[in-house]
Amino acid sequence: MSFVQAFRTRSFEDVRYALLEHEEIALVDVREEDLHARSHPLFAVNLPLSRLELDVPVRLPRQAVPIVVFDAGEGFAERAARRLSELGYTDVALLEGGLQGWREAGGELFQDVNVPGKAFGELVESERHTPSLAASQVQALLDHEADVVVLDARRFDEYQTMNIPGSVSVPGAELVLRARQLAPDPATRIIVNCAGRTRSIIGAQSLINAGVPNPVAALRNGTIGWTLAGQALAHGSSRRFDAVVDDQLRLAAADSARAVADRARVGRTSRDEARRWAGEAVRTVYRFDVRTPEEYEAGHVPGFRSAPGGQLVQETDMFAPVHGARVILADNDGVRANMTASWLAQMNIDVYVVDGLTAADFGEKGAAPAARHAPTPPDVDEISPAGLLTLLQSPGTAVLDFTDSANYVKRHIPGAWFVIRGELEKALLKLPDAQRYVLTGGSNPLARFAAPEVAALTGKPVQVLGGGTAAWIEAGLPVESGETRLASPRIDRYRRPYEGTDNARDAMTAYLEWEHGLVAQLGRDGTHGFRVI
Numbered sequence: 001m002s003f004v005q006a007f008r009t010r011s012f013e014d015v016r017y018a019l020l021e022h023e024e025i026a027l028v029d030v031r032e033e034d035l036h037a038r039s040h041p042l043f044a045v046n047l048p049l050s051r052l053e054l055d056v057p058v059r060l061p062r063q064a065v066p067i068v069v070f071d072a073g074e075g076f077a078e079r080a081a082r083r084l085s086e087l088g089y090t091d092v093a094l095l096e097g098g099l100q101g102w103r104e105a106g107g108e109l110f111q112d113v114n115v116p117g118k119a120f121g122e123l124v125e126s127e128r129h130t131p132s133l134a135a136s137q138v139q140a141l142l143d144h145e146a147d148v149v150v151l152d153a154r155r156f157d158e159y160q161t162m163n164i165p166g167s168v169s170v171p172g173a174e175l176v177l178r179a180r181q182l183a184p185d186p187a188t189r190i191i192v193n194c195a196g197r198t199r200s201i202i203g204a205q206s207l208i209n210a211g212v213p214n215p216v217a218a219l220r221n222g223t224i225g226w227t228l229a230g231q232a233l234a235h236g237s238s239r240r241f242d243a244v245v246d247d248q249l250r251l252a253a254a255d256s257a258r259a260v261a262d263r264a265r266v267g268r269t270s271r272d273e274a275r276r277w278a279g280e281a282v283r284t285v286y287r288f289d290v291r292t293p294e295e296y297e298a299g300h301v302p303g304f305r306s307a308p309g310g311q312l313v314q315e316t317d318m319f320a321p322v323h324g325a326r327v328i329l330a331d332n333d334g335v336r337a338n339m340t341a342s343w344l345a346q347m348n349i350d351v352y353v354v355d356g357l358t359a360a361d362f363g364e365k366g367a368a369p370a371a372r373h374a375p376t377p378p379d380v381d382e383i384s385p386a387g388l389l390t391l392l393q394s395p396g397t398a399v400l401d402f403t404d405s406a407n408y409v410k411r412h413i414p415g416a417w418f419v420i421r422g423e424l425e426k427a428l429l430k431l432p433d434a435q436r437y438v439l440t441g442g443s444n445p446l447a448r449f450a451a452p453e454v455a456a457l458t459g460k461p462v463q464v465l466g467g468g469t470a471a472w473i474e475a476g477l478p479v480e481s482g483e484t485r486l487a488s489p490r491i492d493r494y495r496r497p498y499e500g501t502d503n504a505r506d507a508m509t510a511y512l513e514w515e516h517g518l519v520a521q522l523g524r525d526g527t528h529g530f531r532v533i
Helices: 012-020 033-038 049-059 076-086 098-104 115-128 135-143 156-161 172-182 198-209 222-228 247-263 271-279 293-298 309-314 336-346 385-391 405-410 421-430 446-458 468-474 505-516 518-525
Strands: 026-029 067-070 092-095 148-152 189-193 216-219 267-269 285-289 326-330 350-354 397-401 436-440 462-465
Touching (some): 049 076, 049 446, 076 092, 092 098, 115 198, 135 189, 135 222, 148 172, 172 189, 172 198, 172 247, 198 309, 222 505, 247 336, 267 271, 271 285, 309 336, 326 336, 336 350, 385 397, 385 468, 397 446, 436 446, 446 462, 505 518
Parallel strands (some): 148 189, 397 436, 436 462
């Protein structure tokens, strides 16, 4: 008789107490992102069952951290709890009653993703009355060639997809460092935009908090507002800030940023103390380099991971999902870490900035190393692209693609089926009978983790395509595109109403209405602990 591990449960009241007391807790929604976006508690982080081995070692770095897992009754939570225990986590519990239990106990439920950061942005605007201009007002300024610069606070790839004509890409953490150089005349009006609201508000308020002398305003409702006003966006733009900052301007920005951080009561630490804290087993510690990804790869402090500051404020739930953890930030200019930390501190995060770093400290190059507790993918029988091509000449081989659905739709091996690992058993029921299975995917080893599961469910031979679909493409073999064979529904990613260029007007309007309602939801929830300076 097989042994089934039983997990204890933690109630809504218990979890709420931990949140209010700022105790460490990771409230983990193990459903796919689209399901998570429909309904979840404020501080729930989305770590889908299908990707736990890839995501958990980085995002939950301390294996003794208290974890509370939930789903909406699909049975994912118990499976995820077992897998977390197998990965070495020692304090795993199930949320009593799951999502429905949270609701029935009176817990507030939120929609969308990255809700803590977005809700905090709305609270900032509500309390600080951050200036904003409507899309029509900004268009009029540009049409009349007014003395104005538009700074886009999103990631550069988002900016390239669509942007306000004539705007410059200046991701959020860069604004205070570079604004005086981009608008040296104090009379020049600075307008900060993003796709929706959050990064516009935080970006504009950052400049105001740092004492930039120019008149500053957020573009109200970002590119969504621009589109709803019937105004054309540009595509493929490449205007970026100058990487070199005048020394005098940098020092002035550093002084301003430090003053803001001090006002927000940001902690201070040293390189050696930060390293010591990270090595202790009693507290979850996240160490982030908040500069641009390019700067990070050129050289960073060992042990620090890349988290560009603007994105970190927007996506705190993904970068640092353990509520009550310690967060340590580093940069090489004294501006970006202090400004980012000033916002995290206002979000009730225990945040510190590393002081005293020198150029020699940024000695590690390239991407961040693998997480300390990252599991080794299982040994599998590999097949080459040429070998798979030969198999596909005759019937009997089913190709399962475990990449994300967007990549699958973009291009995949002809005849391959899109499968979400967490939905594997259901997906296999939709496939025709096969004599063997070949698994492929993107750059991560997800197909390797799935291989023994496919073998156990089917009893058939299973191989993994060496190098994945990228190796197939590099071999010059054909691909197809579109939703040709979806064995799993496309629930692995929530389509944000503010990304891409083909969103429906009603979806964009509903999104803006949702953002406007977040402050009221924060009040009903009562667990946030945010304070606005």
